[in-house]
Amino acid sequence: MDSESIGVAGKYGGWAGQILWVDLSRQKVVPKPLDEELALNYLGGTGFAARWLFDLVGPEVDPFSPDNVFILATGVLTGTIFPQASRHIVAAKSPLTDVYGEAHAAGHFGAELKFAGFDAVVVTGRSDKPVYIYIEDGKAEIKDASHLWGRTTYEAEEIIKEEIGDRQVKAALIGQAGENLVRFAGVFNDHGRAAARAGIGAVMGSKRLKAIAARGYRPIKVARPDEFYETMIEYGKRMLAHPFTPDRVKYGTNSLVELMQAIGRLPAYNHREGVFDEWEKISGERVTREYLLKPKADFACYQRCGRFVRVPSGKYAMVGKGPEYEGLDALGANVGNSDLEALIYANHLCNLYGMDVISAGGVIAWAMECWENGLLTKEDTGGLELEWGDPELIVQLIEMIALRKGFGDLLAEGVYRAAKKIGRGTEKYAMHVKKMEIAAQDGRAQKSMGLAHATSNRGADHLYAFPVLDEVGFEKDIVERFGEQYLPEMTDRLNPKYKGIMVAELEDFGAVVEAVGVCKYGTIIPPVFFYPDLAEALTLVTGKKYTEADLRLIGARIVNLQRLFNVREGLTRKDDTLPGRFTKEPMPRGPAKGQVVELDQMLDEYYQYRNWDVKTGIPRKSLLSELGLEKEAEELERRGIRIPP
């Protein structure tokens, strides 16, 4: 079937109009038309993932069973020339969190998948032998990947290009970490672009799916071409004119090391502290000055935050994608490491083996703090001494985790499972929310971020809501986006008041951003494009009139549907929490000294603003019917879950 000119693609611009359904147990690929209601009401990306995971994956499904569903989805704007419209998402029930799992990446793969005629790929079942899926112009085939198994993400991508005989082929792949079911393995594309969180790469590994490769010669159509093109040129100019853009080009996200040190929000020593005395050795300024070869852009990207770096010589010599802020903290400050070359190399290994730097650094930090406190011994570690900041050890552990060798086998389970297995009080040092390792922020130094970590449907995550406007400045943008009535408290990063509102609003907006396939850089920070701009772009691209109110509804619908998935798995308010370190241990020093996260106060405000039950954190029936989610509420009730009126 070819729906290039019929169905959704015939009626609207933007969408490719086809979904590729793959059953690896039966080795079948079936292209099906994209459902119109789904397209219009969920837009793509995270919206499609929320819909399909809710519909197809219930509480009885183990993340590593053939019944789990692996989703790779683009957004309606992916591959258009909207600034930074390069994004795709991957999703499944997470083997790390056991609940709704999702990760996002930029690069050129998402756009290529649309040029190849598909908005998304949905994979069920499990193959007997390693395979990859090759997609070209509306058609797909399952190909043998035995020779790719055991290869790094970089190597396998090159081999696929070589054997297809087309250097323009793009691929999303797993490395050894995904093959070995490391619970925080990611899905990588375009040499070091990472959809890394929540272990979706391990789900690919469990299905013995090494890669999805695509090459496309088809167009992405636009409903109102003249207005669309000139509007996009103007959007590009706005992007380039923002004062943040030159800094982004020069340092990527790495200038955050300096900025976060300045506000005491640079996690160090397993989140014990918020400042790192040796921060200058791992600063963005140093990465750029000594190692950066060039900034790298993803499809239609004006900001070029990708770092192509080189360590010219020595035991850590490498050429490839360099660390970004999260990597600099996770494999630097948070494990007490200031050896930048080792850090860059460890980060590079994570890209090659295909695993999340945040979680990898998180488990190593946990192990080091347990070692410091005598809770882990040489008997546990196989003779390793886990001293803070030992660069050789960090590099060695990354490899041991990816290959599940020795002590690495335990760490590959993530902090929650590792601590549970060891016991002896090591749970206290497991820095996770909903079993996912906490990213490089500290809610004690920025209250909104503490709340965001706690409420995110995919576990401890900064990007789900991405509340960053209260970090420093941006008062004007806070007024524009949320209203003057919340000043001055909302702009004060240490004040918990109104942060529930900010986080709820940004979760909804973030869901729209991830559904249309654009980047949170340019929409959330720097705050260039907001609802009205996305509504305008969507109207011009699709030909269907979208308003700000429509998009707000869609954003809330997606977040609530993801929430319902988690409620069905048994999650409630008690799971929207933080480790005691953040709520009970005052920040020991630095600009945020003495602070804790006032989590309960913020949660109350957040649930009230969302119209969720304050006691249980479950969305109310009245809200769910506004969002068109009555059937979902009924399904939960049939399973014996009480949905508050």
Added chain:
Amino acid sequence: MAQMMLLITPELCTGCRLCEGACSFHHYRVIQPSRSRITVVKFEDRGLDVPVTCLQCDDAPCVAACPTSALWKDEESGLVVYEAERCIGCKSCITACPFGGVGWDAETNSILKCDWCGGDPQCARICPTGAIKWVRADQADDTKRRMVALRMQEVAQNLMAPKRAGV
């Protein structure tokens, strides 16, 4: 009027491919990089991004190779003009071009060759890095010198800057 040219500086290209999107959009009103007349050649393992398109040669091998005069040099503007009506689709131009500046459009059975968008090349208009610039041919050297000079200044400043304490 002075002749113009597309000045391409690969070391400034970061590989966003907005030029491919804009080129296909200008000519076909869709986003379709496979039909763009400019392509960013990428070597991801080496981090290279090189925009490649027709250079509008003075003594153009494609013009010499074309058996039906579908390609000819417009001496005034400097553009190598393509007349699709005369083209027999022999692809000799693709073979003859030393740069890979000519492509084949399977949808229309004609060649893909830069036409400067009729005088306002959209690749140069949209390029966010300055890797593609639309400049007077007799001033291109000066444009290039200035870009290089700015980079040299930056390098010099980096070399002279005092290193941060402890680093």
